[in-house]
Amino acid sequence: MVAAPTPPAPIVVASNRGPVSYRRQDDGTLVAGRGGGGLVSGLGAIGTDAGAVWVCAALGEGDREAARAAGRRLGAADTGGHRVRMLDIPPDTFAAAYNGIANSVLWFVHHLLYQTPLEPTFDAEFRRQWAAYEAYNRAFADALAEEAAHGAAVLVQDYHLTLVPGLLRERRPDLRIGHFSHTPWAPPDYFRMLPDDVAGQVLRGILGGDRAAFLTHRWAEAFAECCASELGAEVVREDGRAAAVRFEGRTTLLGVHGLGADADFLRRRAHEPDVEERMAALRAQIGPGRRAIVRVDRTELSKNIVRGLLAYRRLLEERPQWRGKVVHVAFAYPSRQDLAVYRDYTATVERVAREINSAFGTEGWEPVVLHVKDDFARSLAAYRLADVALVNPVRDGMNLVAKEVPVVSDHGCALVLSREAGAAAELAEDALTVNPFDVEATARALHEALLMDPAERAERTKRLAAAATALPPARWFLDQLRALGG
Ligand code: G6P
Numbered sequence: 251m252v253a254a255p256t257p258p259a260p261i262v263v264a265s266n267r268g269p270v271s272y273r274r275q276d277d278g279t280l281v282a283g284r285g286g287g288g289l290v291s292g293l294g295a296i297g298t299d300a301g302a303v304w305v306c307a308a309l310g311e312g313d314r315e316a317a318r319a320a321g322r323r324l325g326a327a328d329t330g331g332h333r334v335r336m337l338d339i340p341p342d343t344f345a346a347a348y349n350g351i352a353n354s355v356l357w358f359v360h361h362l363l364y365q366t367p368l369e370p371t372f373d374a375e376f377r378r379q380w381a382a383y384e385a386y387n388r389a390f391a392d393a394l395a396e397e398a399a400h401g402a403a404v405l406v407q408d409y410h411l412t413l414v415p416g417l418l419r420e421r422r423p424d425l426r427i428g429h430f431s432h433t434p435w436a437p438p439d440y441f442r443m444l445p446d447d448v449a450g451q452v453l454r455g456i457l458g459g460d461r462a463a464f465l466t467h468r469w470a471e472a473f474a475e476c477c478a479s480e481l482g483a484e485v486v487r488e489d490g491r492a493a494a495v496r497f498e499g500r501t502t503l504l505g506v507h508g509l510g511a512d513a514d515f516l517r518r519r520a521h522e523p524d525v526e527e528r529m530a531a532l533r534a535q536i537g538p539g540r541r542a543i544v545r546v547d548r549t550e551l552s553k554n555i556v557r558g559l560l561a562y563r564r565l566l567e568e569r570p571q572w573r574g575k576v577v578h579v580a581f582a583y584p585s586r587q588d589l590a591v592y593r594d595y596t597a598t599v600e601r602v603a604r605e606i607n608s609a610f611g612t613e614g615w616e617p618v619v620l621h622v623k624d625d626f627a628r629s630l631a632a633y634r635l636a637d638v639a640l641v642n643p644v645r646d647g648m649n650l651v652a653k654e655v656p657v658v659s660d661h662g663c664a665l666v667l668s669r670e671a672g673a674a675a676e677l678a679e680d681a682l683t684v685n686p687f688d689v690e691a692t693a694r695a696l697h698e699a700l701l702m703d704p705a706e707r708a709e710r711t712k713r714l715a716a717a718a719t720a721l722p723p724a725r726w727f728l729d730q731l732r733a734l735g736g
Pocket of ligand 1: 408647
């Protein structure tokens with residue numbers, strides 16, 4: 251790794267997880283792994299000679315070593331040509347900010363995940379973690395203030411970095427600052443569970459930017475309502491929709507950019523030999539002539555995997571005609587395993603899948619095929635052969651699986667989709683939408699999806715794919731830049 255020269259950047263992106271991560275191999279060398287996702291392909295759209303810099307956190311020991319070895323910027327060869335600055339935040343501070351506040355408080359609040367008789371409890375430990383979150387946000391604001399050229403556009407991502415826009419504005423009033431929330435936003439009655447000063451800091455932090463953008467109008471409205479009820483801010487409406495928030499003499503514009511699937515990448519990747527191989531393996535597991543109900547998720551509390559399994563169980567109980575004729579292919583990939591509640595959830599998913607298999611399985615038929623080891627090629631294989639896709643989060647900023655399946659589906663796939671996923675705002679017409687808490691209704695929707703006439707299914711899949719790709723990552727990214735005046 252060679253430190254790159256460091257001219258100030260006209261475009262700066264900030265996110266907790268960056269486009270590259272490092273791991274030390276057994277032979278002692280550090281190897282770089284490239285990240286995927288909308289932001290990486292979005293940034294690709296402006297090319298590497300645009301002089302953009304991406305500021306992210308070192309997530310583990312490998313990253314920290316790489317960041318220290320590189321000095322200010324990582325070598326461009328490791329990062330797909332992007333200039334990346336990885337912040338070496340002290341491990342305790344990082345853990346308290348990331349696991350403590352971002353993943354256990356802000357994520358829970360926006361996805362309405364608390365079981366309120368027991369949680370949350372905002373105690374001294376929470377205060378320690380909040381101080382770490384502030385320090386972590388300050389580290390980002392300091393680095394961004396160093397990296398950004400005069401008048402640069404700075405795109406700050408997600409709930410990890412809510413304080414950054416305000417902190418950065420104090421340091422660099424010349425910058426054009428946007429914040430993007432990839433999650434839902436909590437309704438005011440839920441948001442106000444946060445201690446008043448913390449709720450105020452989060453809102454004021456984001457309002458420190460010129461724009462606050464969201465994946466759907468629903469989340470933008472919720473944010474505006476929180477600003478009105480918690481801060482007494484004024485919400486400016488255009489055509490009935492929240493368009494800006496005025497607070498303490500400043501105006502922050504609200505934006506909506508519904509990130510879509512990356513069709514070119516997906517269609518190409520889904521036809522590579524490793525995907526074909528996995529399709530053959532999956533077909534063998536499913537068995538000839540059987541239908542496949544597919545789900546692919548991180549084992550994330552908001553994804554509602556357990557109720558999905560219960561709905562499938564109900565389908566088999568209530569409609570015995572499907573026994574032996576259908577397989578639920580469920581991929582539940584590990585996520586946030588540092589947190590006990592995620593480990594417990596993973597164990598519950600495995601237990602419920604086992605129970606269904608022992609209650610209904612027969613010699614030649616395994617009703618649930620559960621895979622818990624992350625494998626992107628296998629996910630694509632499942633997308634291609636799915637007859638039904640089950641996407642039933644209790645709440646989700648967007649949900650890209652719902653958008654990716656129709657894009658790569660081989661023979662059309664019926665989509666059972668939670669009305670609480672942001673994607674439902676764009677896909678509801680051709681999906682079978684469900685209340686994710688209603689297991690009976692979800693079971694009925696699975697039945698209906700399995701019965702859907704193949705020609706209708708193919709037609710709907712075509713329309714779903716068109717809607718899902720309306721705003722591909724490159725345009726999603728450029729739209730935000732343009733809206734900031736970049
Ligand atoms: C999902 C969410 C993003 C979030 C990310 C964090 O992709 O949609 O809003 O930033 O998870 O995941 P991580 O694995 O970095 O905690």
